[in-house]
Amino acid sequence: MASRLRRTFERTGLYTAACLSIAVAVADLAGWLDLIAPGGTIQKITLLVLGSMALVVTLEVDGFAKLDEIDAKVDAVRRAVAQGFEQGLVAVHPNLANEDYLRYVKQARQVTILNTWIPNLQRLKESLGDALDRRAEVRILLLYPNSMVASLRDDALRARGRSNPEWNVRSGVRHNLGILKELVTEKRRRAGHLKVKVYNSLPSAAVYKADTHYYVSVFLHGQLAIESPQLEIQGSGSLLGRQFQQELDTLWEIGVEIDPLDWERDLERKRL
Template sequence: MAVRHQAERIGLALTTAAGPLTILADVLGLLDEVSPNGIQLVTLLILTSVTMFLLLEVRRFEILDSVDRRLAALDIDGTAARLRQERYGGVERVHQEFPVNHLRTLIREADTEVSVLQTFIPNLHLLQDDMQHALTRRGDARIRILLLFPKSPVANLRHEALRSVHSPTPPVDVKVAIEHNLESFARLSAALPEQARARLEVRVYNSLPSMAVYRADDSYLVSSFLHGMLAIDAPQTEIKGSDTARGAEVQEELNTLWQIGKPVGLADWQHSIELMDFDNVNVS
């Protein structure tokens, strides 16, 4: 193979040099001694040499075609999904900032379920129209919201955790923020058709949340409750697939808190909250 490549390089060099040499020979009249049409003859010889050289390269082109066929036969997307599931537990990427536009699109296009687990939802005003769209467009998507019980001792703990000596503004009043969310969901519910209204469910839980979660179908955005920072301001881990290791873990947490949570009657959420009695205050 090395000998062939060396011969090809020599042949290409000679063919390249033949052009200017032929022109020089024609200017000097040397080609007249060969033939009256010497320049045409030599040109034909050069073209023939180039043609033969290209024919020798056809085999290489066939090899490239074979490589293309092999690549086309590979299930690249399937392999990527398998590696994502096996090695990364379903983690797609980590967003350094909350991807609100990405989440809005996921919510609007959700076919089965949108779920939110938060103490309160600071960015609800950005998502409310998309939730309404998901509930009213053709389909059976439901929305499940989990908020912290506003009278829970955890609300005070989270209020204190949001204090930051570096922030000139006072910390968020968690209890007031939760109640504001409940009022927003009450208005959303009242604006929905009856069938869509039944697919909007809000529950409150009296427990220490382990994570903040935004779910749309099989996509999850997960973050942590850090001191001095809202969960939406922390990095967001995007997870794909409830059957992946990380996705199953997050979904299990959603299911657990949904089971221990109490449903809020949005027609009169204040009265509904007043009637709630969490016998065992669980903050662990």
């Protein structure tokens, strides 16, 4: 509203100046300017120049209005981006790119992965080992393989007529635990920096976290979480960061710790 009113005043002033410029030109041709400023050539030139400038600006006023519209759109985009950062959302990706996540793992002091099981753990293994070598804390949350939720997730992965023997929660969790055991024994790493828990609850999301950077996805039918769209979130204090950090904390509290060096016996001994 204020912009329209300002534009109306601008146009009124420019139209008035343009009309005066035409009147000045006519008056000059008729010799009337000599009555106002006898022998004032400089004054005549000044009046004609100012009048011509007013006429040109009047013709371009719509162009200025379009520039105002562009500025308004830029401001709207800037506000939307700022709001997105306040909420924590950095970008949305079609799937989880291991190399993108590992860039953050490389410098992280705490790494947390929440999933039913981690299909890409073998690709992350070396970087997680490097994190343990520099004494970063690595926390892994896996679904208890004997839970009812594991069967339900298996059914969901077989949806839409798709069947893959590798998409199996029970075998996937056990395979992950085997990889984690290798992780701490290959170079005689300190197992104390690797914390592994299994949970018997319905997970709401898969989360790959490095310090305060998150990649979050949901569990869709017929599709692995790492193959689903990923929300890239920055900041544990942001709106989205707080929500998913709370989910991580809740499942971590629910979970039962498993010794990666003796995981087979722990799974049999600890009933959830």
